[in-house]
Amino acid sequence: MKSFAFALAALLPLVPGALRAQSPAPQESDYYKIEPFSFPTDIVAEVGAIELLPEHTLAVGTRRGDVYIVDNAFTPDPANAKYKLFASGLHEVLGLAYKDGWLYVTQRPEVSRLKDKDGDGRADIFETVNADWNITGDYHEYAFGSRFDPKGNLWVTLCLTGSFHSNAPYRGWCLRITPDGKSIPTAAGLRSPGGVGFSPDGTAYYDDNQGVWNGSSSLKPLLVGSFHGHPETLKWWDNAMGEKPLESVTGTRITQERERNPKFAPPAVILPHAKVGNSPTAWDWDESGKFGPFTKQLFITDQSFSVVNRVTLETVNGVKQGCVFPFLKGLQSGPIGVRMSPDGVLFVGGSDRGWGARGGKPFDLERITWTGKVPFEMHEIKATPEGFEVKFTQPVDTTTAKDANNYKMRAWTYIWQSSYGSPEVDEVLPKVEVASVSEDGTTVKLKVTPLTKGHVHQLDVPGVKSKDGAPVLHPVGYYTLNEIPKS
Template sequence: MNKIYFSLSTLLIFSLFIGCKPSPSNQEAETPIGFTLQEADLPDYEKDLDHKGLLLALGDRYGESIRTGEHIYNNICFNCHGNKEQEGSMPNAFKFWEDKFKVGNDPYSIYQTLTRGYGSMPPQINLTPVEKYDIINYIREAFIQKDNPDQFIEIDSTYLASLPSGTNKGPTPKEFKPWAEMDYGNFLINTYELVGLNAPPRERSSGPIQPLKDENLVNQNFAYKGIAVRLDEGEGGVAAGSAWMMFDHDLMRVAGAWTGEGFIDWEAILFNGKHNISPRTVGDLHFSNPVGPAWANPATGKFDDPRFLARDKRRFGPLPREWAHYKGLYQFKDRVIISYTVGGAKVLETFGLETVENQPVFTRTLNISPADKSLKMRVAPTGTSVALVGEGAVLREENGFTIMQTSAAQNLKIKILIGKSGMKGLEQYAKVSNPAESLESMIKGGPARYPQKLTTEIITGKQDGPFQVDIMNPPFDSPWKNEFRLSGLDFFKDSNKGVICSTDGDVWLVEGFIKNSGNLTWQRIASGLFQPLGIKVVKEEIFVICRDQLVRLHDFNGDRETDFYESFNNDHQVTDHFHEFAMGLQTDKEGNFYYAKSARHAREALIPQHGTLIKVSKDGLKTEIIATGFRAANGVCINPDGTFIVTDQEGHWNPMNRINWVKKGGFYGNMFGYNPPADSTENGMELPLVWVERERDQSPSELLWVDSKKWGALNGKLLNLSYGYGKLFVVPFEKIGDQVQGGIFELPIPRFSTGVMRGRFNPGDEQLYLCGLSAWGSTQPQLGGLYRIRKVDQPIVIPVDIHATKTGMHLSFTDKLDERSVEDVSHYTVKTWDLLRSRKYGSKHYNEKTLQVTKAELDKDKKTIKLTIPDIKPTWVMEIQYQIKDDRGNTREGLVQNTIHQLGPDPVQ
């Protein structure tokens, strides 16, 4: 239950404070206990709170406070922290019933942790002070007092007198559900479970033993690639409707139709934040069709489902192309027209709503081109009221379904009327209902649905140092209440123009990047897509990777808005699991596409595509799995040599985050993946370029190569984006034999106010543009953001190359260094430790050591430090801290975190 209480202006100001925080080294000096936010970052009311009054008020509303705290805990905190009976999704998260508090165990100290964030715990900026104390009250009563009494502190007069005095209690709590208030347009693609009134509770497996068992969902009606279409008229889009039809484009199936208030229950990770769940329909389900092909196989006349059979006895993926194939979706005003084929016949289908005696009647209008033979389609289970309008087809009963059978070799225009079981008068109504309309006029483009062009100001950065960051906030006050969780960007040949996608289903055309007008113009050109997490412009055409398909956007009438959402490739195998995102989108020199598909969290894979790097041929007709064994692969980087880099996240079988230099056919460690190797040791997998320590980056996202002469010594180097902490790293590496190894070094840039997801260098100004979001697991407080990083004419003085030798480590810097400071071995601290890779979530440090540096030399180039380390060995993790001076006498401090798989010879300089 996320809530937002700031006015828009306050939120934007708050975001600016966060975006301009000092570097972590300075931050740690100013806030030694490690809070994420400093006092200056907090809204004004937090600085004058009556903490004593807030705690005293709990006595007057004790029951209400406990209930509210429990509700908030279960909706916000439980996902990560869990409870005594069920482990959270992040096993390393604090356990209130057994752990010792690091910041303080009294209510005021816990309040500070909630408000300001600590370590991996993000600040809870969307909660009011009253709600934060409600959570604290619940945690103390439910967990600490009973199960962890040593950490329980009584609230007495002495304690209350010690609290800071203040005059206010903060904003009044007010529930706000932004995911339910957004105007998604008149359709929204997602995975949905169709249920009626009085639906049974969901079956959700849980427990400390991993992997979790498969639920018995074989009889549940999931539309894994469900297109929910609003049928009633009115503003606000699909979420504001009262009548809907669901089309499943895996099976060309109308999964069902329902009416009511609320659309869906919004239970999903990218809606209300819930893990391990998919949204259910809310209201009265008038009819539904079970999971299976809607059209009979044109070659056999049978409905037998030939798709991939998973371990849990469910079938996933699209039907064979020669049987039925989804072509895409047209939009004309508020009408949605689905395009698909059945055998050689082309089908256009749209949906509508009529009434008979005040009872809703759902309509399906189909335009079908000539077929070689008669076609059969299941309309609804026997007993559902069904009638037909038009010539060339008949209704009959077959094996428990009302079947529509068509005549062959003629164009057909048919309208099907569907009502609840027992509805009377439908056959009579069919005689007076309007005939089936031609849909051809609706597939050529229509008037703009989002004609407004929104303007935002570019806030120019003036930070000290070699980089300046411009904040390019999206229009948070849009008329459609978009959340702007930005997940991908790319540019056109006119580099002043770009496209940006968001996980909420939108694509935006953005102009003003390099003309220095001080403003950006945003135009919404597409909506309703299924969790877009990557975008690519290819020959001026826009491609978007979604969870269900790779989409190509078409504008037919020149208003820039999408008229046809072409399914360029829909080979995606989609299940109901919340974790299987389709991440990143790149193309190679031949024009083939690549994206990464995540695996199931804490569960074994059900389908071959779980946890894979996937290639789609440039014509969209073929899909190939390139590499396997990923857990949560957030994006793809294509290297100059045609290989790939894919990041992965700490979790089960991943003792720490990893950056992988990917070989074709390689397996990358997740034994919960599909058909893993028998050898679960490191010998059975490809080793990463680097194991990334969680303190450095909680969640790496996509890497990219610097392509900018303006970036000087960094041109041609490799960068890593941090989703977890909103940072940017350079990745120095080397190749010894077939193994690539290296490390990361944080660039001297303030942390961003969002997690950073995707980046592109603009060919026009040669600067780096980044977009990001905070949705799952990021510690950053702003929902979405857009940034430009400009390299300015100042020295960087950072390490960009690394070599592990049999005698020590070599670090090469961008700029010349001071020889005297370099040669002082007291200026270096080198630590190493091991990890344990297992089915458990993550790993603690093992065999920690501090290695002695016996000699430090500056090479002839004046940029390379050669450290002699007698006890150097291959290691999972190494950290090299240094404090030296550049050739201008300026002190330079830093930390390189790296991995050593092999020791090589001293490189020839």
Template sequence: MNTIFRSYLIFFTSLLAFGCNTNEKKQDTGFILQEIDLPDYEKNIDHKGLLTALGDRNDESIRTGEHIYNNICFNCHGNPETPGSIPNAFKFWEGEFKVGKDPYSIYQTLTRGYGSMPPQVSLTPIEKYDIINYLRETFIKEKNPNQFFEIDSIYLASLPLGTSSGPEPKEFKPWAEMDYGNFLINTYELVGLNAPERERSSGPSPLPDENLINANFAYKGIAVRIDKGEGGVAAGKAWMMFDHDLMRVAGAWTGEGFIDWEAILFNGRHNISPRTSGDLHFSNPVGPAWANPMTGKFDDPRFQARDGRKFGPLPREWAQYKGLYQFENRVIISYTVGNAKVLETFGLEMLDSSPVFTRTLNISPSDKPLKMRVAPSQVSVELLGNGASLKKQDGFTLMEVSPSQRLQIKLLISKAKPEELKEFAKTSSPPESLESMIKGGPSRYPQKLSTEVIQGTQEGPFQVDILNPPFDSPWKNQFRLSGLDFFKDPNKGVICSTDGDVWLVEGFTKNSGKLTWQRIASGLFQPLGIKVINEEIFVTCRDQLVKLHDFNGDRETDFYEAYNSDHQVTDHFHEFAMGLQVDKEGNFYYAKSARHAREALVPQHGTLIKVSKDGQKTEIVATGFRAANGVCINPDGTFIVTDQEGHWNPMNRVNWVKKGGFYGNMFSYNPPPDSTDSGMEQPLVWIERDRDQSPSELLWVESKKWGALDGKLLNLSYGYGKVFVVPFEKIGDQVQGGIFELPIPRFSTGVMRGRFNPGDGQLYLCGLSAWGSTQPQLGGLYRIRKVEKPMVILVGLQANKNGMKLIFTDELDRESVQDLNNYTIKVWDLLRSRKYGSTHYNEQTLKVTKAELGKDGKTIKLSIPEIKPTWVMEINYQLKDDKGKDVEGLVQNTIHQLGEASSW
């Protein structure tokens, strides 16, 4: 990883430890980062020199700027022909700059971030001026001339003085530099050297489906490196791909590059899946690899989507993926065909300069004959071992397996001539038993890494500790942390990252000032939730619910059990599997997002999903979500699922979920016919983007150390790195309430998941920034400690026919409460439609005619004669506590129904 960038990440996290409240500063300037937050080199940049130099390298600069724009900015901003994925993002060809239209002002926005625009901390000063040059010359000069600023000598002389150009530009590809281990599960498209251009649709939403019926996608592709060497799958030169939906080897390829890294969680590109890079030696089309043992046919019985493609796993009685074993750098895949158990591993041999790909299979006795498609018939195939034979049929070379025998088979597959491969087979080693490789092996990641705990010293009721991951790990991990949980020993926990890792972390409660990190699993498909149950580790991945097994006591995972792989995975970038919770009966729950700006292809798109305790059954609990970032289980057995602003979502929403409920996204699979607001369940609260751009998971406070907040509900912010209290009430069957921000600094990452540690009673949070967050750091781990100081936090909210009740944790000053000038209340409506988001409608300021403080000293009753149900209400107040200290705050809430007129 770029050393300067990595150092900057560590520097930025330390700001919180020294009490730098970037959130408060942002309220003053609009910038996310302040000058003190920036690397030292930014204080000595020769802005005049960099702008002047553009004249000598204009063409090169514009080409570089275009490259950066297409790879970093296009996803959100788009261009005049193709809307970006966030329609509200600034349009350079027609919008008006908020900070300033001159190059230095634009530079400041790129460097420091502004509003929803995150700081571009990976760009050097030269690169930032290249992108500014590209924007000015391509979009602004002709299409938006009112925003084009003429550069002259007077302007250049006014720029800050400096002597440096900053660090030299260096292409930053942390996703390609990381050692993922010898396998990496993802959705891949298999293509050869002369691959056609990708088809990508555009236009108004919903976007039309591309014609991908003939594309060879491994939707649950296990890419395995088969050549020797360090650096894992990304550093290899030869690979094979196993598709665990279909038990097929999708193909084998060689080259200097593994894949093209085109994906949202690799290089950040939206609406795209990575393709294989290099020479595709053979591939098998999408379809079952093994014939149905009952019929002997290869007909695909799976769910067929609107676009003609089929998704999801084969029926379990036909074939089922059981998981994979890791032994040294060998990957052994376990699955069943009928009642036969299969272990399979891959290898590479060389016939002169021609690769020979090998498949070694150990097959238990079957009660029926089995047959498998090995490769297209034009590809050379040889078989070693007894009890099986090869034949050609319907354009494929088939392997037929005799029943009632235990077999060890080795297949050789190559582009070599058939007679050459036949001769080569005589010298190839015989098929091996794989039994010795499924009992655990030597550690692959023996190093234990240590990091410092930076103790928080902030004033106020909370202190935030920074628990930095080992950013300088030998495997160049990005540490985009996406889930955490604790063992019975609360000093020890597990943390997953969306890059595929699981880490065992120790040191949480012993207060040694250090954490120890051990990498215990890798190569998983976008983990976004983790749970420890009876000391066993379960992980939510995009393709499966995985159970991790350690057979030899070194803590590393020896077997990645597919506890449940009913997931319907397509190639769409947006369908993340989010969170993991378990109910009292042991059933699992996670949320699956829908396709972005497109109609659903499979029933699981945009749903809350339940997996039975034994992993054998999957059911959909609720539908109609767009981007459901995790799930919370409530004490009464209901659920809370957040959702994000977008098409059919005028703003972010927090949903108190009922079984069978529909939550508004009409692009969901088989939505109800009624697209009006009354056709959906209403949210607990609509969240304005200024409060939180992207809410993530909620959790209940389970800690007596948190005093009056014990038993209350918290909401985490992926978009802005905040934590909110969620005061709510229930009127009839409708839950309604609001959000109130905890008085702590913003975290430097988006916050994804949180757990209260039963040992110290404090809240631990992890987070990442990979899509749609303003926060600049890739990943982070934090602890919020409640200390013995007054909180004065709003924890209760009641709407009634004569006004609002606000309930606080601590006592307030009666005189300040009664002063009506201390309150400002605004309300507005939203418009839900197929368009992205909504502006404000019917904005009003409501008059408070009386304010009273209850006998408890903590409850305010506001008389508001004009109160009525509203999509959004914001209450600002400036009060004092009972010690005379200023207390300012804002609560945003939604009112669906008014309760009866309130009295004390």
């Protein structure tokens, strides 16, 4: 047997390349490293929010109502992290924001601010900033808080009562909390927001979960005075916001609702249910350029799938739309809180209490860093009058990229309805007729027939290779085509 193996090894250089040992397929771990933190046994870190504090420390808020300060969070080994209880007795912390020595906390009944006055590491001042919304005690009445916008406001998104109703003031709303503690009703019709924040251009977004008036989960722009579908929330409409939106009509489509109801804001990016996740939560974006080639793109977590997805955005005919791509799987629990540091470290943490999470652990805090290697990916997809423009992170192999047969598409939408969720309906199978490659090899223009306004357009590129012969790491993207660009 040994002599046969030796003879075979000697012959390998002479056999065709297809029979030679192949390089292992690229893995996500080649490009991004996930490092879990470990907690003492007396800490239940069901992380609901994360904030960066001065001197490279973290504040971590939990669903149990505690806030911990984490030192040494950036050291090479996360096992060196130290934890100190800063505050307790709060009610489900799902938002943290630091400003002028105060830690602002969005908890279920209010926005509070905390300060350590005597310097012992524990908060000793607790002040209510705003409590203009109400709670009934229902399990689903979560409150998610943003960090500060340029005017010093905090944006708070409030879940419905029991997932279906608005039984207390401003359930299913977004409120802005001003620096002097006043609330400004901002948008209505929300169902179950999982995170709220601001994109690189300053637009506020929240992600809503599949359910009533949500055929699938999605990322939605929080435009002032906008309506997002749930009609029961309109009973709290403030006349100062202008004319009240029309109530939603069940059994139609989002495109029809847009035409009928001028204040209705369509989802910017639909996150196809059971494809990229089931329950999107918080998100953040990189402005450092130290988190790989995706600067100014959004990284949005999914609690159920224990993953991070990636979102690109653009404005077409004055309407927000864009694409979601798979990015990174393998988190240990169900991520809820997210924070990107200025030096390109993404902190995520969460829990699986109430809903299962694929990660398997009851709670976690982890950090994600870029290894320095650039994955071959679809960097972004943009809509064109005739189809789509796909930009890659590396030059493509021209032969595979110009072959229209290497692109597969499917498009669909969802029923706009008061029932829970929706199947994928109105299926269309667009065809890529022509694929043309840019001179530098990084961009491919696709002529697609037909394009369907309002549909999610799924693009698969399994046959496209990089100039060096590598496959696309995540060969699928889901583009929400609210608008087709004008010629």
